[in-house]
Amino acid sequence: MKGSQGREEGLQEIADYLSPRLLGILGFLDSKLVSSSTMYKEKRSALWSLSDLLVLMGKRYISPVSRKILASLKTALKLKDEEFYDIGCHAWTNFLYNLDESTLVGLIEEVVAVMKPLVKKRPEEMAPVLTSVLVETPSVKEFLANMPLLPEDDSLSIINQAILEHQLKVVGGSTEDNVHTTISELFSVILSQCREVEEEEEVLNEIHLNIESELFIVQLVTELGRAFLAATDANTQTCASYAMQEVTRLYGIRESGSRETTPIDSQAWEKLSYHLQEIIYPLLTSKYMLSTGNNRSSVTLPSPIFGSDKAKTFQQWLTSWECSLVDLLQGERASQVFSACKPILRRDTTTAIYLLPSILICMLCETSDHHHQITTQVLSVMNQLQEKDKDEAALSIISIEINWQLSKWSQKKRQAESQGKKGRAAFIPSTQLHQVMSFLEKIPADILAHISYKSHAYSPALMHIEAYIKDNPLQVKEHLCFLQCIYVSLDEPDGVAGVAAVRQDEPTLDQQVIQYL
Incomplete structure (x- = not known):
């Protein structure tokens, strides 16, 4: 007994020691699984290591980084090999058994959908853990109606029967006339919110007068969280993790009650959703770093970029132009924030579109030195839109969005500068406002x-x-x-x-x- 207890304490000490380094370890294993230059023998060792790591770290440390591990397991599923299927069964089993119940409930529908190819290859090996999670866990059973049927196999018959029963209950309707109280409360809250107009939160990508504003910070972190959850591979998720790590560090965002937090940081944390807080929490102490040379673009881009060999697709043009703008930023805070986002905007077009107006505002406000370059870029796109192009719709949306956002910023900035001024003296805009208005006047x-x-x-x-x-x-x-x-x-x-x-x-x-x- 003492020997067993001592061994458990020893393993716990190892887990405690590894916990601050867990994201780094996962990143290393991801690099082995993703790299085309890594031999299959090393990939198998990496997957075995991941499987054993899940058991060692346990629910306490695995649950907070569950999304990161899920991305790693998705990557491993792309390795088509009989031995990889066997190792994958062990890894997925250890993953599901080492999630706390609340985390499991939030992931289970996605996990079942992602695992189907592996379950089809190894139904008997995956049946025990799936039965335990789907059929024997009360909090998960209520989600069975939303899940697809698993491949037909005798070992999975109990699970499929449970899924069918819940689906039929939903389709056929329940015999009970009473509506769950939660549904009634939900409708009441939704209706009450519909009566309230919050002008300052009209749209997610609203331009703010100051990138230091709490609402801008919350919306930026929320967008990065969306990119993290939408990532289809581990590398993209790592880029989103790095951006969230740096943004929360630069703005000093910490959980409420932390010694390092300030009132605005605490409020920003409180306005983040619970699931987003769960994603961010391990990133508050993580140490993701860019590899040397990735901070600045070393390739000289033509001007305009659009239509050149460096921008043959819409995504290439958008990311190349946006990264070049970030490299030209002179303001310390703007440069730090948007430079941290460069890796993810290269991989996630939605994030790139979201960030572009904010980057343009900072660039136009800082100096007029680059106005001609920006105007040339915008006009080259608009002139191209007079002709048919496969990316016409996306380019049109970008052109309209840029103008709309900059115009809205100008209106809000003018309104803010006009407040408090008395008399009928002619309005004199600030240098920042004048520079943005001057740019807008150049757009036909x-x-x-x-x-x-x-x-x-x-x-x-x-x-x-x-x-x-x-x-x-x-x-x-x-x-x-x-x-x-x-x-x-x-x-x-x-x-x-x-x-x-x-x-x-x-x-x-x-x-x-x-x-x-």
Whole structure:
């Protein structure tokens, strides 16, 4: 007994020692599993090591990094080999047995879907752990209706029967007339929230006047969390982990009650969802680092980047341009925050699109030295949109979004600067506001209107063409037909009739058809 107890204490001491280094160990094992230069013998050893590590560390240390381990196990499933299937069974079994119940509930549906290829290859080996988790765990059983049936095999019949029973209960309806109290409470909360308007939280990617604002910090971390969960491979997840680690460090975000936290940091932590806090918690002490030379782009890019050999696809153009902008940032905080995000924006297009307006704002506000380069890049994209292109829709969205976000920032900045000023003195914008407004004036409103119309963004199209006509009243005649097309798309017959009334020339047949649509 004493020998056994001593051994357990020894293993626990090893686990405690390894816990601060766990993410680093997982990263090393991932590199072995992913690398094409690693021999199969090493890959098998890496997977065995991962399996044994899960048992050694136990629920206490495995549950907080469950998403990271899940990505590693997904990577291992890509290795098609009979021996890998056998080792994989051990690894997945140890993984599921070493998750606490709350973590297991949050992952189980995804785990079952991901494991199906392995279960099909090794049904008998996977049956015991799946039966234990799916059938014998009460908190998991209620999710069986959402799960797919497992491959047909006698060893899995009990599980499939349980899944079918729960699915039939949902499809056929329960014989009980009472609705669970949680559902009633949920509807009440949703309806009450619908009555409240929170203007400062209109959209997730809202531009903020200051990247130090609490709302910007929360939304940035939330987006990085989304990228982490959406990652389809371990490398992408590592990039998201690094970004979250650095952003939380730079902004000093810590759990409530921590000695290192400040009031704004504590509030930011509290506004993060519980699941996001679980993901971030191990990253508060992690030590991910970029490999040497990855901080700055060493390749000289052409200007404009769009249409060059360095940007043959939409993603290549977006990430190349965005990373080049980050490299030009001079502000210490902006440079640090967005440089930390460079690895993930190279791999996740959604994150790249999300970050672009914020990076542009910082760049335009810092100095006017690079305005010509940015304007050239934007105009090259907009001119290309006049022709057919396979990435036309994505490019249109980017062009419209950039202009919309910068315009909104300018409006909010002007409003903020106007507050508190008395009298009727002429408004004098700050240097930052002037530089952004100057950039926006260089973007042709008529081209923006046509791009918006082609993207079915009819309201912005109308706004842009009206602004263009206001600044160029002598050219109104040339745009009357386009105005009518916009009004038709907006289902505004009064607008169509109004344009027809001011037209002086005899309308063409096409214009008459538009008028009477």
